[in-house]
Amino acid sequence: CERQDSRASRERLLVVANRLPVSAVRRGVDSWHLEISVGGLVSALLGVKEFETRWIGWAGVNVPDEIGQRALIKALAEKRCIPVFLDEEIVHQYYNGYCNNILWPLFHYLGLPQEDRLATTRSFQSQFDAYKKANQMFAEVVKEHYVEGDVVWCHDYHLMFLPKCLKERNRKMKVGWFLHTPFPSSEIHRTLPSRLELLRSVLAADLVGFHTYDYARHFVSACTRILGLEGTPEGVEDQGRLTRVAAFPIGIDSDRFIRALELPQVQDHMKELKERFAGRKVMLGVDRLDMIKGIPQKILAFEKFLEENPNWRDKVVLLQIAVPTRTDVPEYQKLTSQVHEIVGRINGRFGTLTAVPIHHLDRSLDFHALCALYAVTDVALVTSLRDGMNLVSYEFVACQASKKGVLILSEFAGAAQSLGAGAILVNPWNVTEVASSIGYALNMPADEREKRHHHNFVHVTTHTSQEWAATFVSELNDTIVEAQLRTRQ
Numbered sequence: 001c002e003r004q005d006s007r008a009s010r011e012r013l014l015v016v017a018n019r020l021p022v023s024a025v026r027r028g029v030d031s032w033h034l035e036i037s038v039g040g041l042v043s044a045l046l047g048v049k050e051f052e053t054r055w056i057g058w059a060g061v062n063v064p065d066e067i068g069q070r071a072l073i074k075a076l077a078e079k080r081c082i083p084v085f086l087d088e089e090i091v092h093q094y095y096n097g098y099c100n101n102i103l104w105p106l107f108h109y110l111g112l113p114q115e116d117r118l119a120t121t122r123s124f125q126s127q128f129d130a131y132k133k134a135n136q137m138f139a140e141v142v143k144e145h146y147v148e149g150d151v152v153w154c155h156d157y158h159l160m161f162l163p164k165c166l167k168e169r170n171r172k173m174k175v176g177w178f179l180h181t182p183f184p185s186s187e188i189h190r191t192l193p194s195r196l197e198l199l200r201s202v203l204a205a206d207l208v209g210f211h212t213y214d215y216a217r218h219f220v221s222a223c224t225r226i227l228g229l230e231g232t233p234e235g236v237e238d239q240g241r242l243t244r245v246a247a248f249p250i251g252i253d254s255d256r257f258i259r260a261l262e263l264p265q266v267q268d269h270m271k272e273l274k275e276r277f278a279g280r281k282v283m284l285g286v287d288r289l290d291m292i293k294g295i296p297q298k299i300l301a302f303e304k305f306l307e308e309n310p311n312w313r314d315k316v317v318l319l320q321i322a323v324p325t326r327t328d329v330p331e332y333q334k335l336t337s338q339v340h341e342i343v344g345r346i347n348g349r350f351g352t353l354t355a356v357p358i359h360h361l362d363r364s365l366d367f368h369a370l371c372a373l374y375a376v377t378d379v380a381l382v383t384s385l386r387d388g389m390n391l392v393s394y395e396f397v398a399c400q401a402s403k404k405g406v407l408i409l410s411e412f413a414g415a416a417q418s419l420g421a422g423a424i425l426v427n428p429w430n431v432t433e434v435a436s437s438i439g440y441a442l443n444m445p446a447d448e449r450e451k452r453h454h455h456n457f458v459h460v461t462t463h464t465s466q467e468w469a470a471t472f473v474s475e476l477n478d479t480i481v482e483a484q485l486r487t488r489q
């Protein structure tokens with residue numbers, strides 16, 4: 001009854017993603033505490049208000065007992081979330097293994113982890129089997145909660161096998177799939193042993209979306225070159241059936257950031273920060289502590305800048321906020337110690353008894369503290385080695401209406417295609433280039449800063465997450481109507 005009422009008012013959207021927007025922490029046999037998770041997908045979709053949205057995904061925790069499962073289902077229902085229960089072995093093989101050890105680095109052009117290349121090759125098949133099994137488990141939960149007419153929107157590289165599983169269960173289901181990472185050149189995708197199955201399965205969706213035209217083009221090329229299918233301006237055609245492929249650049253809920261700057265607690269934070277760093281320009285990095293974010297390269301570029309510009313040494317500070325992810329993975333632990341080691345060395349080299357050039361925090365900041373930081377920043381450094389889009393760059397721009405700070409942005413982030421005209425674009429691997437861009441940004445005249453900021457601010461406030469979701473869903477509905485018309489002809 002509740003379902004029918006809600007359908008009458010707003011279209012129902014089932015968002016299926018590996019992780020729910022909350023993480024569950026067990027507090028007792030049947031008691032759970034839920035915390036909002038940090039990440040790009042969550043940030044984008046929380047801003048989407050025009051649909052009756054349900055989330056389906058893993059809560060990030062193993063719940064082997066029925067009492068715990070029932071209690072969690074109840075707690076999550078209040079947040080409109082529906083859990084998929086995955087056991088430890090599946091999580092290890094599917095999530096840590098196939099998703100994060102194989103697809104994530106490959107899609108970001110980092111190849112497979114060097115030291116366990118052989119081990120990865122050996123365990124590949126079992127990890128891919130677990131990946132398929134996990135996707136089937138997601139499909140079962142979707143099937144259970146699906147109501148005719150719902151739009152099912154599958155997200156990201158964790159669920160590439162899901163469109164096929166869903167269509168096998170219900171051919172009429174409206175299925176869209178969106179990738180939040182880059183889709184690499186077809187030559188990279190070609191190296192995946194499961195390349196055919198993954199492409200075929202994604203093609204079972206009605207609409208396939210990417211952040212940029214380049215990623216969409218790479219996907220279509222992979223389908224034509226590897227599967228031998230026909231690419232058309234609309235997408236990929238296989239025996240008369242068209243899968244629509246298009247670019248849907250994501251955005252943020254910019255109003256939420258702009259409004260937050262007026263709040264007294266954010267103003268207080270800003271005042272504190274301004275006092276704390278008075279007389280110094282503030283540079284900011286906010287990233288998940290991941291290989292793709294190029295954090296060591298960024299810090300080395302800052303070191304080079306200080307090395308070459310002694311007059312700036314006590315006049316600038318870099319605040320690097322890095323929320324730890326995948327802390328149980330040795331490669332990520334190594335990255336953390338590497339970053340700590342570089343920061344320690346630079347602070348030892350250029351610090352004084354009263355001030356250090358780099359403040360590095362290994363943690364997540366709450367929303368208000370983050371907004372205050374964005375607002376007092378003079379130069380933001382987003383130097384990902386590859387990034388599907390990168391929402392931090394958008395969030396920074398949204399909070400800069402009065403300061404008009406400068407964005408230094410990697411040309412390998414999807415955001416370079418939307419914010420490129422206002423940002424200073426850099427190759428993050430080129431430490432010399434990034435260092436000289438820092439100097440250019442810090443010395444940029446006010447009128448140039450204003451012009452660049454204006455360009456980006458207009459983009460960020462008009463291409464919002466709401467618009468992104470609405471466009472994707474309406475395109476999905478149109479695609480289905482067109483397909484029905486085609487079959488009738």
Ligand code: ADQ
Nearest residue numbers: 039040041043180287323363364365387388389390391392
């Ligand atoms: P992410 O790799 O998570 O997302 P990004 O788009 O930058 O990258 O989003 C990160 C989000 O987490 C932002 O909303 C940011 O505010 C928040 N965040 C990061 N560090 C934080 C910290 N220390 N404290 C608090 N919040 C923090 C993936 C892809 C991206 C793509 C998004 C959305 O890798 O390329 O843009 O999905 O599609």
